[in-house]
Amino acid sequence: MQGATNAFIETMGRHFEEEGIPRIAGRLFGLLMVNEDPCSLDEMADRLQVSKGSISTNSRLLEQWGVIERVNRPGDRRDYYRIAPDMESRMLERQMEHVARLRERLRDGLDSLPAPPEGIAERFRSAIDLQDRTLELLGEALGRVRQRGAGAGGRDAY
């Protein structure tokens, strides 16, 4: 049934939107998740019924995040996109940057406070500590994902 994949694409659009990411980026992700073969910009624009400009912008956004990647066929000037084989590790890396940024800002905040009461200092240290431990866990997960990904040799060919 075609409706099922449409429903999934739409669900991904809403899911991304909930996270403050453009809905079209989510639908794009959904579309590529269920498509085995890479898609051209025009294919995607036609399939999702949105302008080519939106597809261009959002596909480059997802490409920058490492969620999808661009591939080319010899003798074909068009760009094709597909889910990146290392999508998962890239997403973990992105999340780690996120956590690290928060930790940094908390640390700077604590350092800049002139004479914080012990309760406040402890509150900051505890929060910073949580970010540190989270970073560790994400790092471990990343290591495992990378290791598994390395085994399943990439299908570069196209």
Added chain:
Amino acid sequence: MQGATNAFIETMGRHFEEEGIPRIAGRLFGLLMVNEDPCSLDEMADRLQVSKGSISTNSRLLEQWGVIERVNRPGDRRDYYRIAPDMESRMLERQMEHVARLRERLRDGLDSLPAPPEGIAERFRSAIDLQDRTLELLGEALGRVRQRGAGAGGRDAY
């Protein structure tokens, strides 16, 4: 220096905004992070120079997330807010719900696909697996945070 805490408050505002959360909620969080004593709505509105309505809305948002909590003083009708003692575990729980929701949506998507090629099915299973492992790690972290938090008996009194 008063400017340091102002800078931190503003940084938190921007940080939250980057995550798609209202800037005022972030500034509110920053303000309560550096304040030892609970703050009333009017204090916060005055300190952040925003309307009372915004403070009301955003403080209830943070309260719902478990990041801050409402406390009361006997003989005082006003509500006061402070950073919740169990803020960290509540944030972890929120993150877990997040991950669980994505996992659910991916699972539903895979189940609804009529006859996915093996490559697609594997792609979905791998993504779902990552969410599962992430949930496990977050669960472990949550357990540790809860255990530590239980030891440092809450200062309920106010």
Added chain:
DNA sequence: TTGTGCGTTCAGTATTGACTAAACAGACGG
């Protein structure tokens, strides 16, 4: 060179949503 087929960019539009200010509702003390 011109023409064609790409992807990108950009001005303009529309929509979302944060924020304000004022009206509102409820609890308390008189």
Added chain:
DNA sequence: CCGTCTGTTTAGTCAATACTGAACGCACAA
């Protein structure tokens, strides 16, 4: 009861931004 001091809600405004459509630039082929 009435007035006061709360917090909440809501209509309205404004800014941010997702999205469109068209112009643009570039590379290749003839």
